[in-house]
Amino acid sequence: MTSPLDIVIVGLTLSSSWGNGHATTYRALIRGLEANGHRVLFLERDVPWYAANRDLPDPDFCRLVYYSDVDGMIGSHAERLQAADAVIVGSYVPEGVQVIDRLMDLGVRRLCFYDIDTPVTLAKLARGDEEYIARRQMPLLDAYFSFSGGEVLDRLQREFGVRTARALYCSVDASRYEHTGEPFVWDLGYLGTYSPDRQPTLERLLIEPARRLPHRRFVVAGPQYPADITWPDNVARIEHLPPSEHASFYSRQRFTLNVTRADMIAAGWSPSVRLFEAAACRTPIISDAWRGLDELLPEGRALVIARDTDDVVEALTAIDEPARLALADSARAIVLHEHTGLARARGFAAALADLPETLDQPGQPRISA
Structure with a gap:
C-alpha cells in the first residue's frame, strides 16, 4: 500500500451534482483515497448555480473549502499547497489558466491536471480556446490524468508535450450503488443533463422506441432539457435526480441507456460514470457504440x-429474464473488480507516489519543463 499522501485538489465542484458529472467522479475517487489513508483538501470556487443546488455541502471524507477568487485561494492556502505531496487542478475550473500559473509561481512539489473532459478539452484547444488550461502549460505539468485512455494518451504526449499521461477513468462508490430490491417501474431509462450533441442519439435510442412500444414505460432524468421537446406519453420526466436517489432509479429499470457525447465518441475509451453506476446496481445497459467500450464491458x-x-426494440422485446440477468451480473462483476472508487484511488495514489518532485526546493517557481 502507498504511504499516506497529502493531496490538494482544485476542482470544478464536489458539493453539487447539479448539471455536471464532476461531483460524483470526485466523490468516488476521494472516498477511495480517504479509505486508503490519504488526506485530501478540496478547493471549490463558490458560484451561485452550485451554491443553490448543493447536495453534499460538508463531506465527511475530506476537507472542502469554498473560495471566491484565485488570489484569495492561493493566499489563504499557500503553505498547505507548497507542503502537499501533490496538487491537482481539474478541468473546467473557473479561471483555470490563472490557477495553474499561480501554482507554478508558488512552487508546488508535484503539479498535475485531472481532465474529466479530455475529448472536449482537446477539441477546444484545437480551436484556440484555452478556457481552463493553456497549451503552453501542458509540458510543465508533472502528470496529466485523463478521463479518456487509449489513443488519447499518446496524443497528449505527442502533440501537446505532456510528460506523463495516464488514464484516470471515473469510478463508482460500491457502498452507495447497489440494487435496492424495488419493483420495476420502467422498461428503459436514461440519466443525463441535456446536451445538443447527445439529443439525436436519445431520440433514436429512447424516444423513437417509446413511440414504437406504446405499452412500455420509459423515463428520462436530468436538467436543462428545452421546453419544446415533444415527449411521448409513455416517457416520464424527472428534472433533477441527486446521487442519493441514483441507486433507486437504476434499480427500478429493466434496462438503462448510456448515451455518449460526440467528442468522447470520436476520442474513444471515455466511459461515463453512468455505466459503472448502473452496472453496480445490477441494471443491464444498452449503450451507443464507441471505440474501447468492448474492452471495458x-x-x-x-x-x-x-x-x-x-x-433497442429488439433488446426490450426479445431478451428474456435469464439473459437479462446474465448481462447485469457480468457487468457488475467487472465493475466491482476494476472500477470502484477504492480500486481507482489505489492506482491514482500509486501513480502520484511514482512521480519525481519537479522542484529541488519546494516554493521555487517552475519556469521550464
Missing part, C-alpha cells in the same frame, strides 16, 4: 450495443 456478455432504434 464486452458486447453481448456485459451489455448491449445499440446502433439504431431496431436494436
Whole structure:
C-alpha cells in the first residue's frame, strides 16, 4: 500500500451534482483515497448555480473549502499547497489558466491536471480556446490524468508535450450503488443533463422506441432539457435526480441507456460514470457504440450495443429474464473488480507516489519543463 499522501485538489465542484458529472467522479475517487489513508483538501470556487443546488455541502471524507477568487485561494492556502505531496487542478475550473500559473509561481512539489473532459478539452484547444488550461502549460505539468485512455494518451504526449499521461477513468462508490430490491417501474431509462450533441442519439435510442412500444414505460432524468421537446406519453420526466436517489432509479429499470457525447465518441475509451453506476446496481445497459467500450464491458456478455432504434426494440422485446440477468451480473462483476472508487484511488495514489518532485526546493517557481 502507498504511504499516506497529502493531496490538494482544485476542482470544478464536489458539493453539487447539479448539471455536471464532476461531483460524483470526485466523490468516488476521494472516498477511495480517504479509505486508503490519504488526506485530501478540496478547493471549490463558490458560484451561485452550485451554491443553490448543493447536495453534499460538508463531506465527511475530506476537507472542502469554498473560495471566491484565485488570489484569495492561493493566499489563504499557500503553505498547505507548497507542503502537499501533490496538487491537482481539474478541468473546467473557473479561471483555470490563472490557477495553474499561480501554482507554478508558488512552487508546488508535484503539479498535475485531472481532465474529466479530455475529448472536449482537446477539441477546444484545437480551436484556440484555452478556457481552463493553456497549451503552453501542458509540458510543465508533472502528470496529466485523463478521463479518456487509449489513443488519447499518446496524443497528449505527442502533440501537446505532456510528460506523463495516464488514464484516470471515473469510478463508482460500491457502498452507495447497489440494487435496492424495488419493483420495476420502467422498461428503459436514461440519466443525463441535456446536451445538443447527445439529443439525436436519445431520440433514436429512447424516444423513437417509446413511440414504437406504446405499452412500455420509459423515463428520462436530468436538467436543462428545452421546453419544446415533444415527449411521448409513455416517457416520464424527472428534472433533477441527486446521487442519493441514483441507486433507486437504476434499480427500478429493466434496462438503462448510456448515451455518449460526440467528442468522447470520436476520442474513444471515455466511459461515463453512468455505466459503472448502473452496472453496480445490477441494471443491464444498452449503450451507443464507441471505440474501447468492448474492452471495458464486452458486447453481448456485459451489455448491449445499440446502433439504431431496431436494436433497442429488439433488446426490450426479445431478451428474456435469464439473459437479462446474465448481462447485469457480468457487468457488475467487472465493475466491482476494476472500477470502484477504492480500486481507482489505489492506482491514482500509486501513480502520484511514482512521480519525481519537479522542484529541488519546494516554493521555487517552475519556469521550464
